[in-house]
Amino acid sequence: MADPAPDLPPLREVIARHGLSASKALGQNFLFDEQLLDRIAAIPGDLQDRAVLEIGPGPGGLTRALLRAGARVTAIEMDSRCLPALAELGEAYPGQLRVMQGDALKMNHAELMGEPFAVLSNLPYNVGTALFVRWLGGEAWPPEWTSLTLMFQQEVAQRIVASPGSSAYGRLAVLAQWRGAAKLAMKVHRSAFTPPPKVMSAIVHVTPADMPGGVSARVLERVTEAAFGQRRKMLRQSLKGMPGAVDALDTLGIDPQRRAETLSVDEFVSLARALSC
Template sequence: MTDSLGALPPLRDVIARHGLAASKALGQNFLLDGQLLDRIARIPGPLDGEAVYEVGPGPGGLTRALLGAGARVVAVERDERCLPALAELSAAADGRLRVISGDAMEVDEAAEAGAGAHIVANLPYNVGTALLVRWLTGGSWPPWWRSLTLMFQKEVAERIVARPGSGAYGRLAVLAQWRSQARIAMSVHRSAFVPPPKVMSAVVHITPASQPDGVEVRTIEALTGAAFGQRRKMLRQSLKALPGALTALEAVGIDSARRAETLSVDEFVQIARAM
C-alpha cells in the first residue's frame, strides 16, 4: 500500500465520521476486515497496474484493498452519501481511483473501465444477479472483462457453480458455465459484515473460456429460459412453445421425457447448436 493510502484513518472511523449507516433499500452490507478484503483482492491474481471495475464500493473497503494491490480502479456508486468518503480515498490514491456517481445498471462499463479490466465487487444484493447475467450474456466473446470476482449470497454462489441433478442447478449455472469457468473462491461468514446479513456469503471467480462453435448466446438464453421456467415439467412440455426446440431434442438424441435439471451444460449446448 502506498504511503498516502496507509495514512488513511480506519474504515470504521470513516463510516462513523460520514454517518454511513448501511442502507437496506440499496442492499448494502459493509465489509470492514482489512485482511479479508486483501484476500478478496488477491483472487483475480496480481493487480499491479491492472484495470479494475468495481460496483457499489460504499465507504471504500474493497476499493482500498484493490488500490493497495496496485490496481487502477473505476468505481460506480449509487449512494451519494458515500461520495465524500470515496473522494478522500481518491485524493490519497494518486490518480488511480475514478468514482462514477450513478446506477451500475445504466453505466457503459466497457467504455468506462476499458477492455481487459477485471470486475471485482461486493455486489449489492438487489442487483447482483442482474449484473452477472448481463456480463455473462454479451454477444461478443471473449468479453471485454478479463475476470469476475464477485461477492454473492452463498445460495446464489452455489447456483452459479452447481452441477446437473442438484437442487441449485438451473439457468444461472448454464449461463455461467457454457463458455466460462466458475468456482467458489472463498466463503465469508455473515459476522464479517456491518450490519450482519441474515445469510452467509461467498466470493465467486469466473474466467472466460472458448465459446462452443455454432451456438449463439440468444439461443442459449431462450433455451434455458424456457427449460428452467417450468423446471418440474418434462422437456416436451417446457420447450413446446420454443420454435425448433423439440426438433433439436430429437436430432441430438435427448429424451423429451427428461427434465431440465438433468441435462448437462454440454447437452444444452448441443440442443442450442441444433436449433
C-alpha cells in the same frame, strides 16, 4: 518498489464521521476486516497496474484493498452519501481511483473502462444477479473483462457453480459454465458484515474460456429460461413454446421426458446451437 500504502483512518471512523449507515433499499452490507478484504482482492492474482471495475463500493472497504494491491480502480456508486468518503480515498491514492455516480445496470462497462479489466465487487444483493447475467451475455466473445470476482449470497453462489443433477443446478450454472470456468473461491460468514445479513455469503471467481461455435447467447438464454422456468416438468412440456425445440431434442437424441436439471451444459449448448441455425 511500490510506494508504501498511505496511513488511512479506520473505515469505521470514516463511516461515523460521514454519518453513513448501510441502506437496506440499496442492498448494502459493509465489510471492515482489512485482512479479509485483502484476501478477496488477491483472488484474481496480481493487480499491480491492472484496471479493475468495482460496483457498489459504498464507503470503500474493498476499494482500499484494491488500491493497496496497486490496481487502477473505476468504482460505480449510486449512493451519493458515500461519495465524500470515496473522494478522500481518491486523494490518498492519486491517479488510482475514478468514481462514477450512477446505476451500473445503465452503463456500458466496456466503453467506460476502455481496456481489458477485472471485475471485483461486493455486489449489492438487489442487482448482483442481473449484472452477472449481463456480463456473461452478449454475442461478442471473449469479453472485455478478464475475470469476475463477485460476492453473492451463498445460495446464489452455489447455483452458479452447481453440477447437473443437483438441486442448485439451473440457468445461472449453464450461463456461467458454457463459455467460462466458475469456481467458489471463498465463503464469508454473515458476522463479517455490518449490519450482518440474514444469510451467508460466498465469492465466485469466473474466467472466460473459448465460446463454442455456432451458438447464439440469446438463444441459450431463452432455452435455459424456458427449461428451468418449469423445471419440474419434462422438457417436451417446458420447451413446447419454443418453435423447433422439441424436434431438436429428438434430432440430438435427448430424451424429451428428461427434466432440465439432468441436462449437462454441453447438451444445453448443443440444443441452442440447433436452434441458432
